[in-house]
């Protein structure tokens with residue numbers, strides 16, 4: 001590896017040292033730590049200020065689909081799907097991997113985008129079936145579809161359950177040799193006069209010397225990076241989720257839905273509830289301090305979700321609502337993550353801004369980030385696609401359906 005050999009002697013005050021320090025024990029930090037340890041880069045230490053999954057990852061829908069507008073994302077989702085399936089098989093008790101299949105339904109306005117994405121998926125080896133209105137009605141006779149509706153079905157789409165998955169990834173990272181801490185937060189990033197990372201100071205005052213620091217802090221990343229003068233465009237927002245009891249006869253088949261016409265997605269949760277959320281997030285509240293946000297949802301949101309869902313699947317008009325929960329997304333201007341070196345500070349990497357669709361990409365992100373550090377093969381992750389400085393260079397990505405969790 002280029003610069004990460006630990007140098008504990010660089011400061012007399014150092015009480016710990018690591019070749020690589022990872023900040024954050026969400027799905028990204030844990031996958032990154034696992035891949036780095038597996039790549040034998042030396043001492044890899046992860047600090048999580050609360051507990052694994054305390055941020056976005058713990059409330060994730062954790063849907064693993066391969067429908068995207070970009071080849072690198074499809075290939076990353078595909079490789080990650082296989083890794084999650086493997087992890088489920090090798091974890092005692094599993095990680096809740098459920099092969100549910102996922103249906104996409106669109107109005108005429110999105111017909112061309114859907115067809116383009118399906119063609120891209122097929123080129124990447126993804127099994128996907130297109131559905132016209134008659135096929136949609138046969139596929140889900142309990143739903144209403146206009147005569148010009150179109151859709152697609154991805155049989156391999158699946159979901160996992162976040163907390164057992166986070167625990168399993170953490171166990172793999174430890175088995176590969178990484179040291180993971182919960183309840184230890186990073187308070188300060190340290191750099192020298194030449195703007196090279198030299199270490200971090202923890203909230204308990206401990207100094208940890210390192211030359212390579214990877215910030216996987218989800219919604220907290222922007223504030224951490226601001227300490228070294230970075231102003232990368234990472235914004236925390238507060239999406240709401242509703243939970244309904246599936247009407248009799250629904251939910252058991254477990255198919256996941258993305259309804260582009262209604263702007264909704266829904267899926268059966270392991271608890272038996274149907275989780276419903278918005279695909280677009282441009283109306284969601286911006287959150288200034290991720291440590292303090294309202295975790296509740298409004299009655300207006302629940303009523304609006306019910307009415308849009310019931311317009312598609314009428315039986316939801318009187319199903320029992322179990323309220324909802326608000327969560328956090330970290331979004332970027334083009335709905336794609338920032339992965340790579342932070343401009344103007346050497347030894348500092350950012351892995352954040354997954355804009356509501358990162359869980360499924362975690363394994364490929366881990367492999368790709370380890371390669372950025374070691375100079376190895378990043379697999380399907382194309383570093384240029386995620387380059388943190390792309391906005392400054394006028395090279396933002398674009399998505400077929402605008403900016404939403406569909407990426």
Ligand SMILES: Cc1cc2nc3c(=O)[nH]c(=O)nc-3n(C[C@H](O)[C@H](O)[C@H](O)COP(=O)(O)OP(=O)(O)OC[C@H]3O[C@@H](n4cnc5c(N)ncnc54)[C@H](O)[C@@H]3O)c2cc1C
Nearest residue numbers: 024026028049055056057060061063186218354358359360
């Ligand atoms: C409601 C919801 C539904 C979603 N549904 C899906 C889906 O179906 N499919 C999908 O692929 N994705 C989905 N996502 C998105 C996905 O969950 C996120 O993209 C992903 O979890 C982001 O992980 P992360 O590790 O980047 O961030 P986080 O999970 O937020 O992790 C960041 C961690 O860093 C820690 N931290 C912060 N600052 C410090 C510090 N100074 N020191 C130490 N630790 C620190 C935090 O405590 C936190 O645990 C969903 C997200 C939400 C919220």
